[in-house]
Amino acid sequence: QITLKESGPTQVKPTQTLTLTCSFSGFSLSTSGVGVGWIRQPPGKALEWLAVIYWHDDKRYRPSLKSRLTITKDTSKNQVVLTMTNMDPVDTATYYCAHMILTGYCFDYWGQGTLVTVSS
């Protein structure tokens, strides 16, 4: 059974760096064809792809946020970490991590999400 859970601060101040951790079980991020992605949803708005990391350590980022995002994996800990620098109130959102299958290019298992508020 695949499960994912996001953890991190619920609130950050403008200009600070956000660090979110996705802890997962039921799969290995060293398995070919597997990835973990980060998706966010600002309040009342649509889902947005942020970043994906694949089993072979290939990393892809949302072009408009590429300079601010870093995604890394720790296969031994079954964790994926997303950092986002220079946070702004517009980055207030629920952040989800999800298991991705490259062959279908879709997210088949999602975490429950964590709401991050950016406010001074």
Place this chain on the structure above:
Amino acid sequence: QSALTQPASVSGSPGQSITISCTGTNSDVGGYNYVSWYQHHPGKAPKLMIYEVTNRPSGVSNRFSGSKSGNTASLTISGLQAEDEADYYCSSYTSSPIGVFGGGTKLTVL
């Protein structure tokens, strides 16, 4: 990277069928057969309903079906039920580094 275009809302009565469209370009929806659909009940984790345009994951009701024509993909829900009321998002592989979601459609079951 622009979001795919979905209607903001659709509605239907129990037992009826509805279709949600998802329009992109030949750099995303029209260029690849990697369109997926997600059901999202607010406060819960999104759920994969359709992948690779037409495929249903195990456990998803066969009342949900997907199709594509040109740059537009569609999700059809037949035999509407109250529990289908949710937000629905399409997503597609793109020629840019990462995928793209649609703007979301709120389904109301009357």
